[in-house]
Amino acid sequence: MSDHRPRHWSPRRVLVTRSAAEQPHATEILRRCEAAGVPEIVLLPGDRLTGLRGDTDRETYARAKSTLAVVVAPPSARRPQPIPPSADWRIDLARGCPAHCQYCYLAGSLTGPPVTRAYANLDEVLGEIPAKLGQGTVTSASPTRAHEGTTFELSCYTDPLGIEPLTGSLATAVARAGSGAWGNDVQLRFTTKYDDVSDLVGLDHGGRTRARFSVNAAPVAERFDGGTAPVAGRLAALRRLALAGYPVGLTIAPVMPVPDWQQAYGALLDDVGAAVEGVPGLDLTAEIITHRFTPGSRDVLLSWYPRTKLEMEARDRTAKRSKFGGIKYVYPREVMAGLRGWFTAELAARFPEVPLLYWT
Template sequence: MPRSAAERLLAIERIYHEPAVLDWARGREVLARFPDAELVEVHSHQDIPGLYGNAGQVDDWVRNKRGVLVLGEKRSLQARPNGRSADFIAPSTSNGCAMACSYCYVPRRKGYANPITVFVNIERILGYLERHVARQGPKPEPNQCDPHDWVYDLGENGDCSVDALVSDNVRDLVDLFARTPGAKGSFATKFVNRDLLDWDPRGGTRVRFSLMPREMSRRLDLRTSPIGERIAAVDDFVAAGYEVHLNFSPVVLHEGWYDEWRDLLREIADVVSPAAREQLACEIIMLTHNEGLHEINLGWHPRGEDLLWRPDLQEPKRSHSGQVNVRYRAAWKRRWLDQLLELVATELPGCRVRYAF
């Protein structure tokens, strides 16, 4: 019998957990989901010897994502102002991902392993969010995030659709925003988890399906849902009560990129229903890559770097944390971004671009 997408993504064999995890109901629930997993107690979910910062782990990049789970407590609760995709970045309920997109920035912080970490003190996180929303009051004026609601980005360092395979944290967040007027949760995803269709979001959660041309996705979006499956899911998620937007990210430039994006936009226009198109909006994010991540990727997926690491098209940019990033050369990037914006307006008319950079 063929394995489901969830079974292909996750087969948890080892769980690293902080001692206090057993004191939380969510921690006990997650452990009960994986009764055959080896349990390894660790002092901190952020410091696991042999897993994080171990160059030898690059050989087990995908194996760790599939077979390892980390459980801990989220100690610092803060909703950070954003202003791009969301008004605020919500405190995370997880970190890491079972998928293996080769451009993902999260491994830069973890070194050579990036499995899912679930935070089990969900009650504290939900309570913090409720109080934060209450302090904001009504949104005074529309902005690019939303015309009416304060938008909170969920799962900044992971994928909520995949997290929902591991715990009920994501469902708790969807339920929170379903009952909270004036606020909306929002997350980007590359995985179609149809279990979410049985929930009751009541318009309080925005799902942003990340899309890129098919061939590019096959080479860079490892272990994700196929692009066609993501596009086909838009109507179903709108019908289930979600707001659905598109996330054209990252835009990876190479010879022939324009024709590939034109074909993708035409497919969206053909597949997505008029009702879903009426509420559709998108964001566009051009690729930023990283020198350290480039070196890591050469150890497990070097073919992807042929597309991501293009010194002939890119220029260095030092981040606030001191890391060496590369982005497309400024003058060229502006020209290419304008071309893509014009293409969206032509092939997907009515789809508002919330922001692009």
């Protein structure tokens, strides 16, 4: 794994809104984009993003996915929101993701073309953290997890490591937390499918950021995880950060009962074991998320990936309603029970010191 070269996203163009260009962090983003050799950097005359739509859904998708937009987060996007079961609060460094995962969690939840928007007003975004310290329902109010402090999820609507080489936003947040700017009782958290951790390894992180890597069995990752780092690269990056003293985590998602799934996920856990072997003071957690979809996300995904082999048949699922009346389709009860029983037993046997934070 040590010979693997990190996977980088290379957008074809960067659009910078007028208001974003006035922000100090925009200078760093533009410096990084120029150093990365982005062929087209456009300073827009106003704050409206243009040129993202094509003649077809596929063309719009391709244009948006090859574009990084540098914008200003409005007050509504800066306001922390509860984000159980992951963390007390959500803080967004960006919205949108450069990957091409055929089960994309963002499909249907973000409107318009799927462009990645990085926020240039980073100080304002991070400035929302102090007001929420000591509050929340996931770790702040939990007798078993209060030692983690108030937790802030950075990857609800983006993969912050995937765009880090172009933005530097994640390293800024990690360093700020590590410096004690928000006190000792705070933890930043992010999940990623990328593996370039060079910006993070040498930081004085103070143990206040948990880096979680989203991994999956080979039959799922190799078929559906487009535009991401290979799982082997993600595990190598996990090891690298763990050796640098970071708390780390596994996000095994989305779990799917593919043929011979026990063997496939068993091989994944073998690879995890090899990746963390010999790490002194290892602080590792696990989170497991089964595959699910909504009617809206299914329609969007089929427009993006019309030839996908991803199973999204409502008749083969159980419909669950949210408290707001929305519908999501999950695996039937007996399938969920089988998956949960196997993962719970295997994690306990292989990694007895690793807590399973949640299963969903």
